[in-house]
Amino acid sequence: MYIPTYQDMLDAHARIAPHIVRTPVMTSAYLNELTGAELFFKCENFQTPGAFKVRGATNAVFGLDDEQAKAGVATHSSGNHASCLSYAAMLRSIPCNVVMPKTAPQAKKETVRRYGGKITECEPSTSSREETFARVQAETGGDFVHPYNDPRVIAGQGTCSKEFMEQTDGLDMMVAPIGGGGMISGTCLTLSTLAPEVQIIAAEPEQADDAYRSFKAGHIIADDAPKTIADGLLVPLKDRTWHFVSNHVTDIQTASDAEIIDAMKLTWKHLRIVMEASCAVPLAIILKNRDFFAGKRVGVIVTGGNVDLDTLPWIK
């Protein structure tokens, strides 16, 4: 199993910098007062396709040699990875094939199509997805870019923390949400070399706390179809992301859906940004574990901003 290196991350940043947004870091005097910490928010929701996943996707797409590139890329995803990979493929004018469950939200499908991605629908089951994906890949020859367990993707996500450290004057802790572990792994990859003094805290929904339980148990525990408002964080860890989580993460803390929704609304109100429920898990744990974070300089990665504005979780 190839584990991406710090140099891979540096190469990734040089490769993708012309194609991504160097997103701003925002602060809120009010949220600092509320938490007792000094919070810095890296706004990956301001990436053009609305999520940090454009980093890993762009690294994979622009790292292909010309021969491979002709056949394009392929993936399965019902979320931000699908639109970000389509977006990156559009930038390089190569094909992108995406297998999505029939039941995926219409808006997500429209975004993939807007960026030129070709969708093949499957049933909403693991077996149908794997079968359909195998067929699509065989037919198209597209290079498989896994949403998070791919070394190119992890190296790409790691570029976020590199920028974050350049944009701030030192941090004590870095907090990011954890689902499959792509962003947290990239964060570990970068900080373990660049700033090993920074504690890395993963934030997870209580209702999908498989990473938390894996971390405590010392081996991967995969959940069966968890349900939480933080719908970007449902997937389990895989071998590469487990490598980083088990070796470099300081702690995993969890928050309930109600706490996540409160933190989401607080951020919308005081930072005045639109971001997904998944991005609110870090602030939720910071509010919940005040003593742990108070007095510290804490970086928070705001992972994405693709929200269905018609159904906000605090409006019944």
Next chain:
Amino acid sequence: MYIPTYQDMLDAHARIAPHIVRTPVMTSAYLNELTGAELFFKCENFQTPGAFKVRGATNAVFGLDDEQAKAGVATHSSGNHASCLSYAAMLRSIPCNVVMPKTAPQAKKETVRRYGGKITECEPSTSSREETFARVQAETGGDFVHPYNDPRVIAGQGTCSKEFMEQTDGLDMMVAPIGGGGMISGTCLTLSTLAPEVQIIAAEPEQADDAYRSFKAGHIIADDAPKTIADGLLVPLKDRTWHFVSNHVTDIQTASDAEIIDAMKLTWKHLRIVMEASCAVPLAIILKNRDFFAGKRVGVIVTGGNVDLDTLPWIK
């Protein structure tokens, strides 16, 4: 009647720069495609108290001499001017007295109090407001800072366009919402000297179109209690703002409440920022009058981000 000068605006910028946010300019490939124009959004919603009005308020507060400053400032407002003036006064540690109608939203009152402003309530009528304000001013000796018809306020708002021109590589048009005309007047003040080639377009809700009708008639027409979703734009022009509007504005265009709500939602979705309905009037007129704006480089001033997140206008 003193008309503020370009030098007043430059002095204002030097005075307030340490206290305000140099707000970022954002773009959206999607909104450019949709409108056929190249749009630049200056995000004044990211000011700490959430609105451009902090510019004029801070200029007034920090321009007071020490003797005047002891008695502080006073104003009447039920909106962003009240919280921005309180915020500026808090930065200088001087008193701020605000007369607000009993009926003003609780959230607005809480913001004023959070920034140390002292609220005196009045009945929601002009006579009660004027009477109450006269009494408060007599008792406190606070310097009256009008929400928009004050030369210090107009000079302060003008600093936004100065930054905007520095942050972009030339613009063909500048579009801002118009209520009392403070921001538009500041824009005229700055651009008529700095970049007289830039057309200045004011955007107004159809349901509070007194500035539009004044502009066509050649004299101020004040509406009696208009109603629109763009509740930051209800107040009429006054003599100083009329001076700028009548002399420097290229055109005033209007949009319906439905068009404003559509533009607001589009901005939230594609720029991923939280902004008030009033700020969406510019995009609404750009979408409505496509031929007028297509092919042009258009600056849009996003005026504020203090939104009641519990009652979004597109969610019934």
